Amino acid sequence: MLVGVPKEIKNNEFRVGLVPSSVRELVHHGHQVIVETQAGAGIGIFDEDYVAAGAEIVSTPAEVFERAEMVVKVKEPQPNECKMLRPGQVLYTYLHLAPDPEQTKLLVESGCIAIAYETVTDANGGLPLLAPMSEVAGRMSIQAGAHALEKSQGGRGVLLGGVPGVQPGKVVIIGGGVSGTHAAKMAVGMGADVTILDRSLPRLRQLDDIFRGTVATAYSTVDKVEELVVNADLVVGAVLIPGAAAPKLITRDILKKMHDGAVFVDIAIDQGGCAETSHATTHAEPTFVEEGVVHYCVANMPGGVARTSTFALNNATLPGALALADKGYRKALADDVHLRNGLNVHEGKVTYKAVADDLGYDYVPAEEALGL
CATH class of the missing domain: 3.40.50.720 (NAD(P)-binding Rossmann-like Domain)
Known part of the structure; x- marks a missing residue:
């Protein structure tokens, strides 16, 4: 051929x-x-x-x-x-x-x-050709989000890891799949306060075992998403329905309640994004601000590395x-x-x-x- x-x-x-x-x-x-x-x-x-x-x-x-x-x-x-x-x-x-x-x-x-x-699938029900880029995007989401949180980038001026005497930044990750798990690994490594939301109890149990108490887990409901997101410094949207458009889990009303200068990184943007306000951006102009929240919605995040x-x-x-x-x-x-x-x-x-x-x-x- x-x-x-x-x-x-x-x-x-x-x-x-x-x-x-x-x-x-x-x-x-x-x-x-x-x-x-x-x-x-x-x-x-x-x-x-x-x-x-x-x-x-x-x-x-x-x-x-x-x-x-x-x-x-x-x-x-x-x-x-x-x-x-x-x-x-x-x-x-x-x-x-x-x-x-x-x-x-x-x-x-x-x-x-x-x-x-x-x-493309595998025998374990996974998506093996998506997984490596999900790993990269998950890890990048924290790197990009931490940068966007800097005051000079329009963020609220929070250091994710904090320093002695000052609390670390709060990171909320919506979706505990491949990208969400790798985002959590990076966020934990930076010393952030991390919570993962997912709708699968077996997956939440796995995440609890993986992170051994360094990450909080929560069952994802409309109420819990709103409660955690409005108090977060950095939110990572890592939801995936294979081949289908991503669900809009973060509404404009929720965004209005978030801190000014908080950051939202939408890994799901390739599938349309998981916030009502999301639209695809590029590495040339990666962010925009809606309702006071910095959105990072680069549609080819792994292209940055x-x-x-x-x-x-x-x-x-x-x-x-x-x-x-x-x-x-x-x-x-x-x-x-x-x-x-x-x-x-x-x-x-x-x-x-x-x-x-x-x-x-x-x-x-x-x-x-x-x-x-």
Whole structure:
């Protein structure tokens, strides 16, 4: 199979779909790889590194999309990239379609086969291709939130760890999944007063065991969310409904009751965000203020630590890329229900139920679309 890697074009996005070691693995399996020039330069991976791994360097994204049988990316294709996709071409990347009707429409019209990293599953019910970026985003949320709390950044001037004689900052994390857990690890490490909210009692018990009393846990209800959020210095929204739009757990009325200069970091922004006031921002302009609360809603948070993120992502996505290339997408998806769960769009049909439900498309099960 001929695999293509374009340079990412989203604002301040420096990650790349394949690193040289992944290219070498694909070449070792008998495949061809073409990489757009300078695709990895932003994280110190240069064209000569790809050539040494066996790739061919091409000069334009148009050539990548025109020649490749499978396009491997990081972020969702932008409109001009969607228009370069063709019927039968495989796209393997993050998509986050539920809050993005324009992208969904363009992918449906393209006739491509769009496989979303974020809905691929594993035998334990996890989301293994989302997990590494959730880990990064969780850890970054505290780093970014701590910076935004500084007075010079518009925050209320609170040091999360406090100092002797002064109480630490209060951090409330909504969602005890992968990103929420890693946010808690960072916040605890900085010495903050940390509470995690979740709606799963088994998960709350696990978190209690993991943190051994260094983190408070609370069952998430409307009342408890409001009680904890209005008194917090930093709130992290880390809720996830796989493939679907995030629930709006933080209302404008709650925000009005928060401290002026408190910070809200919305990790769920890729799925539309979990506050009524959230809208996507970029690393160039990461924050805005609503109701006196500083919002950090960067839609590609891991892009801020692009080198770490790229290698972490490749560790997770390479097995799927190899399966798709080695077997062809039909057999690869037929053989592996977990990879098949990543199929969101197939030749004009929406094959992921949450996306179809949220955006008003007829849902066609992946098995039916593939003729299994």
